Amino acid sequence: MPAVRFQPGDTVMGRWPGSNLYYEVKVLRFDPKTQLYTVIYKDGTELELKDGDIKSLTGFKQGRSRSRSRSRSPARTRRSRSRSPARTVRRSSSRTTEVRKEKFKEVLEVRLTPVAVPLENNSNNRHEKKEEKKEENDTANKVNEKTEEESENQVGSRYNLRRRKDQGDGRPAELEKKLEAILPQATPREAVKTTELEFGGRFGVLFWLLFLPVMVLALLILCAQEDASLLNFPLTPPPLHSLWDCQVFGIVLLWLLFQAVLSLLPIGKVVEGMPLKNGKTLKYRINGFYALIFSAISVGAASYNEVDLSYIHGHFLQFYTSALIISILLSVYLFIRSRWAAVDDLAPAGNSGYVFYDFFMGRELNPRIKDFDIKFFCEMRPGLIGWVVINFAMLLAEMKHKNLDTPSPAMLLVNGFQLLWVADGLWHEEKLLTMMDIVHDGFGFMLAFGDLAWVPFTFTCQAYYLASHPSDLSAFWIVAIMIMNVVGYYIFRKANSQKFAFRRNPSDPALSHLKTIPTATGKSLIVSGLWGFVRHPNYLGDLIMALAWSLSCGFNHVIPYFYLIYLILLLVHRNARDEHQCRKKYGLAWGEYCKTVRYRIFPGIY
C-alpha cells in the first residue's frame, strides 16, 4: 500500500476531474479503504481525488514552469471547460455508482471564469468599450502573469470556480437534495479547523470576555456621576440592588419578545442571503424599517398614556445587567447547540477547538430556530431599535430632571443624528446580508454581547451623559455640527450604496463613470470617486458622523467621546482584517489597488 503523501490541512494542487486544470485545494482527509483524498476547493466544493491527481505546491510550480506556454492557451482552456468536470469524482465499477456520478456531475458542474474576463465596467460608447476591455484584459493578464511567477499562494487562481447554483430554476438545489439521499456519506465529515486566531488568540479572548462587560459597567457608572471625570471614578463597587431588578429583567425579555414578533410578521419582502459553503442560500424577511415604525408608534402611545419612560434612565444599570445576563445565556445556548450543527453550518473562524475562543467567536454561522435567524435578528433589531428608544427616554429624563419645557439643542442633535443612522441601517437592512458579520463571523459571545448589550448601552452614552450634564452650544456650533453630520452621512451612504450597486450589477449605466481594476476572481475593484479617495470611504463617513455626535456634547469630559474612540479602534481593526482577506482573495490586483489608492481610511494617513 503506498504511503499517504498528504495530511489533512495540507494545501496542494488538485486536478479538476476530467481536465488538465489544477487548482489550489486543501486536503480534508484520506480514506485508506478507497485510497481517495477528500479535498476542498476555494469555492467550498468538496471532491474526492486519487493520489495521482494531486501534486504538492512546489512540485506543481516546477512542473508548471516547464509547461507554462501550453497551459496558458485559451483554446485549451475552453476545451477543458466543455468537458465533464466531475466525470472522475468517484471511482467505482458498479452501475449504481455510474448513476450517482451522472447526478453528481449535474450538481457540481462549475462555471470556469478565465482571469482575462472582459471587464464588467462599462462605457457608453461601444467602440470605447471594446478598447477599454482590451486594455483592461491586458492588465488582467499582466496581473495574472505576475501572480504565477511571484506568488506561490496565487498559483492556480486563474479561474473562478463557482457552482452553477444560481440558474433560477431551482434544479441544482433539488438535485442536491436527492443526491444527499442517494449518496450516503462514506465517512463522517470533519469541519476545517480554525488555525488563524484573532483578537489575541485563546488567551486574548479571555481578556475580552472579562474586560468588555466590566468596561461597559464602568462607563455607565462614570456617565451617571455628577463629575464624569475619569479621575473621579468611585473605587467602591456599586451595591447589588443598583445592578439587579426582576421587573427590569422582565421588561428586557418583553422587549426581545416584542421585537421577535415584529420580525416574524409577514410584512416586507423575503430575500435570499449569500450562497453558503454548500451552495445553498437562506431566506430572510426584510421588515426592519417597519419594526422601527411599529416600535416608534408603540413607544409614542405609551408615553402619551403617561407611561414614564424616564424609568429607563433611573434604572439604567439594572437594564444593562439584564441585557448582559441575557447575552451570556444566549451565548451559552448557541455554543451548546453548535455541537449538533452540520459541518457546513459552522463559521470558518470559530472552530479552533479552544472552548473559550470558539465561545467568543461563535461556532455556528447562521443559527436558526425554524425560519427565525437568531443572528440576523440580534444584529438589527432589539439593540439597534432599543438604542433610539433609550435615547428618547434620556431626552424625557433630561426634561424631567432639569425642569425643561423642551429638550436641549445638544440632546435634540444627538437624538436626531442617531435616529437617522439607525433608520438608514434598517432601511438598507438587506445589505447587511453581504457583510462579514453575516457571511463570515459565527454567532457567539462577541456578537451576542455586542448586539444586545454593547450597542444599546454604549452607543447611548452621549444621550445618557446629556441627561444629567449640560452642553451649551452656540448657534455657530449647532450649524457647524449639523453640516459635519450631513457631510459624514453623504460619504457613508454614497460609498456603501455605490459599492453595493457595483457588486450587484457592475455594468449598471449609472456607474459607467467609475474606473476599475480587474482581479483574478473576475470581480473588479473601484478605483475612482470615493473609493479612489481612500480605501474605506464608508468608514471615513461613519467616523465624521461619530465626531459630530461627540462634539454635540461639548468638551467638558472625555466620556461622550467614548463612541468615537471605540469606532476608530473597531474600524482600524476591521480595516486590517478586511485588507488581509482582500489580499488573500485578490492577490496582486489588491496590491495594485493599494498602490493606486494609497490611504486606508484617513486621507494623508497610509
Ligand SMILES: NC(=O)C1=CN([C@@H]2O[C@H](COP(=O)(O)OP(=O)(O)OC[C@H]3O[C@@H](n4cnc5c(N)ncnc54)[C@H](OP(=O)(O)O)[C@@H]3O)[C@@H](O)[C@H]2O)C=CC1
Ligand atoms: N458603527 C459601528 O459599530 C460599525 C459600523 N460599520 C459600518 O458598516 C459599513 C460596512 O462596513 P464593512 O462591512 O466592514 O466593510 P465594507 O462595506 O467596506 O466592505 C468591505 C468589502 O468591500 C469590498 N471592497 C473593498 N474595496 C473595494 C473597492 N475598491 N471596490 C469594490 N469593492 C470593494 C471587498 O469585498 P468584495 O470584493 O468581496 O465585495 C471588501 O471585503 C461601513 O459603513 C462601516 O462604517 C461597520 C462596523 C461597525
Ligand SMILES: CC(C)=CCC[C@@H](C)[C@H]1CC=C2C3=C(CC[C@@]21C)[C@@]1(C)CC[C@H](O)C(C)(C)[C@@H]1CC3
Ligand atoms: C466590542 C464588541 C463586543 C464589539 C461588537 C461589535 C458589534 C456591536 C458591531 C460590529 C459591527 C456592527 C455593525 C452594526 C451594529 C454593531 C455591530 C454588530 C450595524 C448592523 C448597525 C447598523 C448599520 O447601518 C450597519 C449595517 C452599517 C452596521 C454594520 C456593522
